[in-house]
Amino acid sequence: MSSREKTAFVGLTVFLAVFPWVSALSRSFSHYVDVMIFAGIFSLVTIGLSLLMGFAGQISLAQAAFFGIGAYGSGILTGHFHWNPWAAMLAGVCVAAAVAWVVGVPALRLKGHYLAMATLGFGVIVHIVMNEEVDWTGGPSGLGGIPGIRLAGRKISGDAAWFYLVWAFVLAAFLFSRHVLHSRVGRALRAIHDDEKAAEAMGVPVSSLKVQVFVYSAVLAAVAGSLYAHYVSFLSPGSFDLMWSIRFVLMVVFGGMQSLWGALVGTVLLTFVGNEWLQVFADFEILVYGGILLVMALFVPQGLVVWMDAFFRRRSRLQPTPSDGGS
Amino acid sequence: MGDRAVPDASPVLEFHDVRMHFGGVTALKGVSSRIPKGIIQSVIGPNGAGKTTLLNCISGLLTPSSGSVVFRGEAVQGKPPHEIARRGLSRTFQHVALFPRMSVWENVMVGRHARTRAGFWAAGFRLPFMRAEERRIREDAERWLEFVGLHPEKDLPAGALPLGKQKILEIARALATDPVLILLDEPAGGLNTRETEELGDLLKKIQAKGVTVVLVEHDMNLVMDISDRVLVLHFGQVLACGSPSEIKDNPEVIQAYLGEDWAEAGGGLTGNSLSGDREDTPC
Numbered sequence: 001m002s003s004r005e006k007t008a009f010v011g012l013t014v015f016l017a018v019f020p021w022v023s024a025l026s027r028s029f030s031h032y033v034d035v036m037i038f039a040g041i042f043s044l045v046t047i048g049l050s051l052l053m054g055f056a057g058q059i060s061l062a063q064a065a066f067f068g069i070g071a072y073g074s075g076i077l078t079g080h081f082h083w084n085p086w087a088a089m090l091a092g093v094c095v096a097a098a099v100a101w102v103v104g105v106p107a108l109r110l111k112g113h114y115l116a117m118a119t120l121g122f123g124v125i126v127h128i129v130m131n132e133e134v135d136w137t138g139g140p141s142g143l144g145g146i147p148g149i150r151l152a153g154r155k156i157s158g159d160a161a162w163f164y165l166v167w168a169f170v171l172a173a174f175l176f177s178r179h180v181l182h183s184r185v186g187r188a189l190r191a192i193h194d195d196e197k198a199a200e201a202m203g204v205p206v207s208s209l210k211v212q213v214f215v216y217s218a219v220l221a222a223v224a225g226s227l228y229a230h231y232v233s234f235l236s237p238g239s240f241d242l243m244w245s246i247r248f249v250l251m252v253v254f255g256g257m258q259s260l261w262g263a264l265v266g267t268v269l270l271t272f273v274g275n276e277w278l279q280v281f282a283d284f285e286i287l288v289y290g291g292i293l294l295v296m297a298l299f300v301p302q303g304l305v306v307w308m309d310a311f312f313r314r315r316s317r318l319q320p321t322p323s324d325g326g327s
Numbered sequence: 328m329g330d331r332a333v334p335d336a337s338p339v340l341e342f343h344d345v346r347m348h349f350g351g352v353t354a355l356k357g358v359s360s361r362i363p364k365g366i367i368q369s370v371i372g373p374n375g376a377g378k379t380t381l382l383n384c385i386s387g388l389l390t391p392s393s394g395s396v397v398f399r400g401e402a403v404q405g406k407p408p409h410e411i412a413r414r415g416l417s418r419t420f421q422h423v424a425l426f427p428r429m430s431v432w433e434n435v436m437v438g439r440h441a442r443t444r445a446g447f448w449a450a451g452f453r454l455p456f457m458r459a460e461e462r463r464i465r466e467d468a469e470r471w472l473e474f475v476g477l478h479p480e481k482d483l484p485a486g487a488l489p490l491g492k493q494k495i496l497e498i499a500r501a502l503a504t505d506p507v508l509i510l511l512d513e514p515a516g517g518l519n520t521r522e523t524e525e526l527g528d529l530l531k532k533i534q535a536k537g538v539t540v541v542l543v544e545h546d547m548n549l550v551m552d553i554s555d556r557v558l559v560l561h562f563g564q565v566l567a568c569g570s571p572s573e574i575k576d577n578p579e580v581i582q583a584y585l586g587e588d589w590a591e592a593g594g595g596l597t598g599n600s601l602s603g604d605r606e607d608t609p610c
Contacts (some may be wrong), residue, residue, distance in 0.1 A: 176451040176452070177451070179450055179451050179452070179453050180447060180450045180451050183445060183449075183450030183457065183461060184436070184439070184440060184443050184445055184450065184460075184461070184464060185447060185450050186450070187429070187436055187437050187440075188437060188440055190426065190428070190429055191426045191429065191437045194425075194426035194427060194428055194429065195424050195425070195426055197388065197408075197420075197424060198420065198424035198425070198426065199426075199437065200388075200407070200408040200409050200412075201386060201387075201388070201408050201409075201412060201417070201418055201420075201424075202409075202412060202417070202437050202438050202440060202441070202500060202501075202504060203409050203412035203413050203440045203441025203442075203504055204409055204437065204440050204441075205407070206409070212446075212447060216447065
């Protein structure tokens with residue numbers, strides 16, 4: 001890690017460690033812990049999506065479906081069959097990985113945005129299954145009675161405990177992904193993004209690597225879904241529709257696709273904005289998201305984090321030589 | 328056709344009757360050759376003769392419509408490029424195809440991909456073998472950068488290098504795959520005279536390492552200087568094959584070239600060099 005990134009990572013850890021304490025000080029802030037738990041759960045999804053979009057250059061519109069497979073997998077196995085929640089999480093992850101592989105192998109062998117189209121259709125199918133398989137999923141009226149989670153013999157209860165559990169998962173996924181990006185695999189992914197033909201000629205198995213990243217993104221989404229199911233203890237198909245897949249894509253684009261930090265920042269900001277201010281728009285919320293996407297694409301195409309990073313670098317470089325101009 | 332111009336040890340690469348059709352257009356009309364190990368083999372011919380198509384058929388970017396490509400005793404036509412690269416065949420591209428947003432160093436590191444093995448899990452958990460391997464990748468890449476003389480630029484983004492150095496970087500990246508044979512598609516295109524001379528020296532150094540070089544090039548001075556053998560393609564067919572001096576004496580080749588608008592093809596084989604003013608290339 002570069003020293004800048006180390007500082008940022010330590011800063012993030014400290015921030016997360018004190019966040020529940022600080023927000024408990026004031027009544028008007030206390031529900032922020034709840035929002036941050038959701039932001040953490042969504043961050044797991046967007047970290048995987050960031051690898052897929054920002055580094056392998058592929059768009060998936062099925063992340064909400066994988067999120068849903070993890071959630072309903074946990075909900076059904078623990079609710080109907082009384083499985084241990086951790087075993088249920090593992091099972092959901094395996095199913096999501098297998099499904100991603102089956103969808104990804106044909107779609108990723110083709111060049112171009114076939115993955116976006118294939119995942120769009122796949123997401124719709126999963127959503128229909130959630131609505132129609134009433135015996136298993138409860139259909140539109142939802143699936144309730146999902147038990148909580150136990151860790152080391154203690155039940156995770158209370159917002160603070162959930163906050164630490166979820167964000168421990170996020171930090172682990174962040175570090176794992178970061179290590180992958182700074183390895184031979186990550187270099188190959190960036191090479192694919194820059195020039196597929198050249199990467200292939202240098203011995204990079206392009207389609208197989210793309211499938212691996214897609215499966216990895218599905219696995220993270222399924223873990224997130226499982227945590228979500230146990231945290232809210234009630235699932236309804238509306239949380240896993242196409243709109244949510246688009247939200248996940250938007251979070252990644254908003255923060256910046258070329259950096260994992262972008263996924264974190266974009267997810268936390270948009271989760272707060274969505275929870276705090278966009279509720280009043282109700283069905284028009286999608287217009288606001290469309291507007292955000294448009295403004296980002298026109299003015300800050302590289303995303304918030306890269307833009308701010310460049311801004312501060314430019315400022316610190318400009319101070320000694322103000323005549324340097326900005327090119 | 329003239330394949331026995333060089334005493335033929337077991338060939339490292341042979342292709343038999345390779346044909347390539349694109350819809351109604353036939354780019355290659357049955358090209359055959361055997362390339363012995365360790366030589367510098369040039370492929371020349373006017374624009375549109377099918378040189379790049381031939382390279383693409385060999386490296387796996389294209390699957391020939393018919394015919395066979397045998398590399399190190401194994402038929403490789405129809406295999407994906409990354410598998411052919413793993414078998415020891417590497418290449419550069421006519422239009423520079425680097426990874427422009429990655430550093431010079433990282434570009435060469437990508438070349439090590441086929442020779443290393445740490446996957447998702449090993450990388451994510453930073454297993455000890457992966458860290459050792461990563462260190463080796465960095466060192467190997469640095470060695471190749473020193474070999475081609477790009478070490479001082481290693482931390483620059485590849486896209487920021489001038490064209491001449493980008494072409495050299497492509498060669499370094501290709502060498503990092505540990506090739507037995509390297510295909511170079513017009514490496515001197517866009518280089519000035521001094522850079523082209525340095526390129527010739529570099530190709531000699533590569534040959535001295537035991538790597539077979541297949542060179543598609545328009546710069547006739549370079550071709551005639553360094554090639555052991557020259558294959559002339561014309562309208563998708565082999566027109567001639569032989570040593571540089573044989574090629575220069577070949578009336579069919581002279582006719583084919585002088586019949587074309589040869590001036591735009593890079594201009595080495597103009598009046599001067601044809602009239603044989605240099606001792607090593609009598610015409």
